[in-house]
Amino acid sequence: xxxxxxxxxxxxxxxxxxxxxxxxxxxxxxxxxxxxxxxxxxxxxxxxxxxxxxxxxxxxxxxxxxxxxxxxxxxxxxxxxxxxxxxxxxxxxxxxxxxxxxxxxxxxxxxxxxxxxxxx
Numbered sequence: 001x002x003x004x005x006x007x008x009x010x011x012x013x014x015x016x017x018x019x020x021x022x023x024x025x026x027x028x029x030x031x032x033x034x035x036x037x038x039x040x041x042x043x044x045x046x047x048x049x050x051x052x053x054x055x056x057x058x059x060x061x062x063x064x065x066x067x068x069x070x071x072x073x074x075x076x077x078x079x080x081x082x083x084x085x086x087x088x089x090x091x092x093x094x095x096x097x098x099x100x101x102x103x104x105x106x107x108x109x110x111x112x113x114x115x116x117x118x119x120x
Contacts, residue, residue, distance in 0.1 A: 009054070010053070012052045013050040013075070013079065014052065014076075015072070016048075016049040016051060018049075024047070025044065026070075027041040027042065028042065028070060029042070030042030030074075030087070034083055035083060035084065036103070036104055036107040036108065037099055037104060037107050038095075038097075040084070044074075047065050047069050048063070049064075050062045050072050050076065
């Protein structure tokens with residue numbers, strides 16, 4: 001399998017609407033620094049196209065598939081004020097929030113320990 005490293009930026013990204021006939025949802029674990037602790041399966045499209053601008057203001061189109069498509073959708077969600085929790089059912093969201101509160105001291109202690117090892 002060929003893998004490409006994606007390094008770059010895109011300002012004001014907007015996800016293209018994917019036609020229903022081309023949509024394929026893939027459930028992968030979601031969980032990030034903004035919600036310490038719990039991970040839950042999050043359905044996302046396996047292909048994403050984002051339009052925006054490069055650092056010089058020129059139009060830019062980026063297409064991602066698989067994991068990169070998930071990243072594009074995840075980061076665009078943040079710019080729209082959304083966390084992965086917003087994509088969960090109410091029951092799953094409540095469960096994840098309970099787990100976050102129950103484990104937050106342990107998670108923060110682990111982060112502090114890792115930061116100390118890095119000299120931060």
